[in-house]
Amino acid sequence: MFKPKSVKAGTAYDTAETLAAAAKTGTEQKLTFVLIHGAWADASFWDKTAAELRKAGHTVYAPEYAGHGDQYDPKVTHEQITKSVVDFITGKNLKDIVLVGHSFGGTVIQKVSEQIPDRIKRLVFFNAFVSLDGQSLVDQTPPEVQDLFQQLKDASGNNTLTMPFPLFRDTIVNTASLDLAKRIYESAKPEPAEPLFEKLDLKKFYSLNIPKSYLYLTSDTALPQGPYGWHPAQSSHLGLFRLITGEGDHMTTAYTEPKMLAEKIVAAGRD
Amino acid sequence: MFKPKSVKAGTAYDTAETLAAAAKTGTEQKLTFVLIHGAWADASFWDKTAAELRKAGHTVYAPEYAGHGDQYDPKVTHEQITKSVVDFITGKNLKDIVLVGHSFGGTVIQKVSEQIPDRIKRLVFFNAFVSLDGQSLVDQTPPEVQDLFQQLKDASGNNTLTMPFPLFRDTIVNTASLDLAKRIYESAKPEPAEPLFEKLDLKKFYSLNIPKSYLYLTSDTALPQGPYGWHPAQSSHLGLFRLITGEGDHMTTAYTEPKMLAEKIVAAGRD
Amino acid sequence: MFKPKSVKAGTAYDTAETLAAAAKTGTEQKLTFVLIHGAWADASFWDKTAAELRKAGHTVYAPEYAGHGDQYDPKVTHEQITKSVVDFITGKNLKDIVLVGHSFGGTVIQKVSEQIPDRIKRLVFFNAFVSLDGQSLVDQTPPEVQDLFQQLKDASGNNTLTMPFPLFRDTIVNTASLDLAKRIYESAKPEPAEPLFEKLDLKKFYSLNIPKSYLYLTSDTALPQGPYGWHPAQSSHLGLFRLITGEGDHMTTAYTEPKMLAEKIVAAGRD
Numbered sequence: 001m002f003k004p005k006s007v008k009a010g011t012a013y014d015t016a017e018t019l020a021a022a023a024k025t026g027t028e029q030k031l032t033f034v035l036i037h038g039a040w041a042d043a044s045f046w047d048k049t050a051a052e053l054r055k056a057g058h059t060v061y062a063p064e065y066a067g068h069g070d071q072y073d074p075k076v077t078h079e080q081i082t083k084s085v086v087d088f089i090t091g092k093n094l095k096d097i098v099l100v101g102h103s104f105g106g107t108v109i110q111k112v113s114e115q116i117p118d119r120i121k122r123l124v125f126f127n128a129f130v131s132l133d134g135q136s137l138v139d140q141t142p143p144e145v146q147d148l149f150q151q152l153k154d155a156s157g158n159n160t161l162t163m164p165f166p167l168f169r170d171t172i173v174n175t176a177s178l179d180l181a182k183r184i185y186e187s188a189k190p191e192p193a194e195p196l197f198e199k200l201d202l203k204k205f206y207s208l209n210i211p212k213s214y215l216y217l218t219s220d221t222a223l224p225q226g227p228y229g230w231h232p233a234q235s236s237h238l239g240l241f242r243l244i245t246g247e248g249d250h251m252t253t254a255y256t257e258p259k260m261l262a263e264k265i266v267a268a269g270r271d
Numbered sequence: 272m273f274k275p276k277s278v279k280a281g282t283a284y285d286t287a288e289t290l291a292a293a294a295k296t297g298t299e300q301k302l303t304f305v306l307i308h309g310a311w312a313d314a315s316f317w318d319k320t321a322a323e324l325r326k327a328g329h330t331v332y333a334p335e336y337a338g339h340g341d342q343y344d345p346k347v348t349h350e351q352i353t354k355s356v357v358d359f360i361t362g363k364n365l366k367d368i369v370l371v372g373h374s375f376g377g378t379v380i381q382k383v384s385e386q387i388p389d390r391i392k393r394l395v396f397f398n399a400f401v402s403l404d405g406q407s408l409v410d411q412t413p414p415e416v417q418d419l420f421q422q423l424k425d426a427s428g429n430n431t432l433t434m435p436f437p438l439f440r441d442t443i444v445n446t447a448s449l450d451l452a453k454r455i456y457e458s459a460k461p462e463p464a465e466p467l468f469e470k471l472d473l474k475k476f477y478s479l480n481i482p483k484s485y486l487y488l489t490s491d492t493a494l495p496q497g498p499y500g501w502h503p504a505q506s507s508h509l510g511l512f513r514l515i516t517g518e519g520d521h522m523t524t525a526y527t528e529p530k531m532l533a534e535k536i537v538a539a540g541r542d
Numbered sequence: 543m544f545k546p547k548s549v550k551a552g553t554a555y556d557t558a559e560t561l562a563a564a565a566k567t568g569t570e571q572k573l574t575f576v577l578i579h580g581a582w583a584d585a586s587f588w589d590k591t592a593a594e595l596r597k598a599g600h601t602v603y604a605p606e607y608a609g610h611g612d613q614y615d616p617k618v619t620h621e622q623i624t625k626s627v628v629d630f631i632t633g634k635n636l637k638d639i640v641l642v643g644h645s646f647g648g649t650v651i652q653k654v655s656e657q658i659p660d661r662i663k664r665l666v667f668f669n670a671f672v673s674l675d676g677q678s679l680v681d682q683t684p685p686e687v688q689d690l691f692q693q694l695k696d697a698s699g700n701n702t703l704t705m706p707f708p709l710f711r712d713t714i715v716n717t718a719s720l721d722l723a724k725r726i727y728e729s730a731k732p733e734p735a736e737p738l739f740e741k742l743d744l745k746k747f748y749s750l751n752i753p754k755s756y757l758y759l760t761s762d763t764a765l766p767q768g769p770y771g772w773h774p775a776q777s778s779h780l781g782l783f784r785l786i787t788g789e790g791d792h793m794t795t796a797y798t799e800p801k802m803l804a805e806k807i808v809a810a811g812r813d
Contacts, residue, residue, distance in 0.1 A: 178541055211708065225507060236767060242713070245761045
C-alpha cells in the first residue's frame with residue numbers, strides 16, 4: 001500500500017491469483033508461547049493445547065505460578081504471582097515471546113508486561129479479564145457476581161473462593177458432558193481470593209505499545225452476557241487489538257478441542 | 272473442588288490425561304424430553320429433531336397443545352394451552368423431564384413449570400420468549416413489532432395473526448431455500464392471537480429453583496437484533512442459566528439440521 | 543399460511559417428511575449478481591468469489607468503478623463512482639440483479655439503487671456501511687476512527703487515505719497469515735478520501751421498497767466492536783432485512799474461503 005505498483009488493465013486477475021497462492025502456502029512463523037492459566041486451574045490446564053502447539057513446531061512454556069498447583073498457597077498475592085512469572089521468563093532468558101493469559105491470567109500478563117515489556121512481542125488475552133487502571137478483577141464483574149465472590153470469600157474461613165458445582169457447571173463448563181464437568185471441577189482447588197480482589201496499578205500497562213490480540217470463544221458465559229461480557233466489554237479495554245473468535249466455553253474447550261484452540265492461539269499470536 | 276486432592280509435583284499431567292479420556296467417553300445420560308413448539312407451527316415441527324433424539328437413545332414426547340395442529344382453534348387461551356401440556360405430562364405420569372420450549376413455547380413452559388415443578392429436572396428455552404412477570408409475549412418485542420402484531424390482529428377478523436410471506440421469509444426462515452421457506456410458510460395456520468397478547472402472572476415461575484438453559488441459534492432474527500434480541504435480552508430474564516449456541520435461524524434448522532439441533536438440545540438439557 | 547390446508551390427525555408427520563425432502567432438493571434459483579468492492583481494493587477482490595458463483599451456475603459482474611483499479615484517480619467523487627456503476631448496469635441492460643456492496647461499497651449501492659431501482663431485485667450489504675440520510679461513511683464510525691481518517695487525509699498531501707500496516711493487519715485482515723496480510727495490503731492503493739467524507743442525500747434510498755439482506759462475517763473488526771459495529775448497528779439502518787452470518791473477517795475471507803463466501807452471498811441474494 002505504501003508502494004503502489006503500477007497497474008495495467010488486465011493484471012487485476014494476476015493479483016488475485018497470487019494472493020490465493022499465498023493463502024495456501026504453509027510457511028507459518030514459529031513462535032515462542034508462554035501460557036498463563038486462570039483461576040480454579042493449574043498449569044495442567046494447558047497440557048493438551050501445548051502439545052498441539054508443539055506438534056505445529058512452536059516452542060511452549062506453561063509455567064506454574066505462585067500459590068497454584070504444586071505451590072498451592074491460599075495467602076498468595078497478585079504481586080507474588082506476577083513475580084513468579086517474570087522470574088520464570090527472565091530465568092530462562094526468553095525473548096520475543098507471545099504471552100497468553102486466560103481468564104484471571106489476563107490481569108497477570110498485564111502486570112508482567114509492565115516489568116519486562118522488551119521480552120514480549122505480543123500479548124494474547126484469551127477470554128480474559130483486562131482490568132482498568134486502579135481496578136481489580138472483581139471490579140470487572142457485574143454487581144451480583146461481586147456479591148457472590150464476597151460471600152464465597154467470607155464463607156471460606158481462609159480467604160479462598162470455592163464455586164458451588166451447579167454454578168460452575170452451567171457457567172464455566174457449560175458445553176461439557178457432566179462427567180467431564182465434574183472432573184474439571186474436582187481438579188480445582190479453592191482459589192486464593194486476594195489476587196482477584198486487589199486493586200491493580202496499571203498506568204504503565206496502558207502506556208505500553210505492545211501489540212495485543214483478544215481470543216474470544218463465543219459460548220463462554222463465565223462473565224454474564226451483556227455489558228460485562230468478554231467481548232466487546234473486556235476486549236475494548238485494550239484499545240486497538242486483533243480479534244480472533246471460535247466456538248467454545250470458558251474451560252471445556254482446552255480439554256475437548258485442543259487442536260482448534262491451538263490454531264486460534266497461533267492466529268492470535270503470530271505477527 | 273470441595274475435596275481438594277493432595278497434589279504432588281509431576282502429577283499435573285496425569286490430571287489432564289484423565290480429563291482428556293473423560294472427554295472422549297460416550298457414556299451420555301439418557302433423558303426424557305418434552306418438546307413444546309412455537310407459534311405458526313404444530314407438533315410436526317419437532318419430527319426430524321425428535322427422530323434424532325430417539326436415535327441417540329433418549330425418550331421424546333412432542334405433544335400437540337390446545338388450539339394448534341389437529342386441535343386448531345383461533346379462540347384458544349394461554350391457560351388452555353398450559354393446561355393441555357400439564358394434562359399430557361401428568362396423564363402419562365412423566366417425571367424428571369427436560370421441558371423444552373421454542374419461541375412462543377418459552378412462555379408455555381414458564382407457566383407449565385409453575386404447576387408441576389417437581390416433574391421437571393431442567394427447562395430449556397430454545398430461541399424462546401421468557402416473559403417478565405405481568406407481561407405478555409408481545410411486551411417482549413420492540414415497538415414496531417408490537418404495532419405490526421396489533422395491525423395483523425385487527426386485520427384478521429377472527430383474532431389471529433398471519434404474517435405476510437416476505438416478512439416471514441426474511442426474518443423467520445432467513446437461511447432457507449425459497450422452496451423450503453414456502454413450504455414451512457404454507458404449513459402454518461393463522462396463529463391464535465390472544466395467547467401472545469395475554470399478560471402472564473409469572474411470580475411463581477420467578478421463585479422456582481429449576482435449573483435452566485438457553486439454546487441460542489445465532490442467525491435468528493425473528494426478534495430484531497439489538498436490545499430486544501433472544502440472547503442476551505430474553506435469556507437474561509432467567510438469571511443464572513447454561514448457554515448453548517449454534518448456527519441457525521428461527522425455524523429452518525429443525526428441517527435442515529435436525530442432528531445438530533438434537534445434539535444442542537442434549538447439551539442444553541443434560542445434567 | 544394464507545391458504546390453510548385442512549388438517550387431519552395423523553398427517554402431521556407427512557408435512558415434516560415433505561419439508562425435509564424439500565430441504566434436500568438442489569433446485570437453486572440462478573441469479574445475476576453485480577458485485578461492488580470496498581475501499582483499499584479493486585475489482586479483483588471478487589475474483590475467487592465470482593469464480594465460485596459462476597461454478598454454481600450464476601451470472602456475475604464485478605465492474606471496476608471510477609477512481610479505482612485501472613481507473614485510479616485520487617480526485618474521484620462519490621457521484622462519479624455511482625455513475626460508473628449505473629452506466630455499467632444500464633450499458634449492459636442488466637435486469638433483476640442482486641446488487642452486492644462490500645464495506646464502502648454499501649454506500650455505493652445505496653446511491654445506485656436510487657437511480658435504477660427497477661433493475662434491482664435485492665440489495666445485499668456485505669459487512670458494509672449503510673449511511674443514514676445526510677451522513678457520510680465516516681459519520682458511521684466512532685470518534686477515534688473519524689479522527690484517524692482526518693489525520694491520514696491531512697498527512698497524505700493528495701487527499702487520500704493510507705492505513706499503517708499494523709492497523710490494517712490487526713483490524714482488516716485479522717484472520718490472515720502474515721504473508722497473505724502483507725500481499726493484500728500491498729495490493730491496495732491509497733484510497734481517495736473524498737467519497738468517504740461526502741455527506742450523502744439518501745432520502746430516496748430510504749423510501750425504496752427493494753428487499754434487502756445483510757451478510758455479516760462475525761470476526762470482522764474493521765468497524766470497532768460495540769455500538770458502531772456492522773451488525774446490528776449498520777444493519778439496523780435497513781429496517782427489515784434478511785440476516786445471513788458466517789465466520790470471517792473484513793477482507794481475508796474472499797481470498798481464503800471463496801466457496802463459503804459465495805454460498806453465503808447466494809443465501810443472502812436469493813428470493
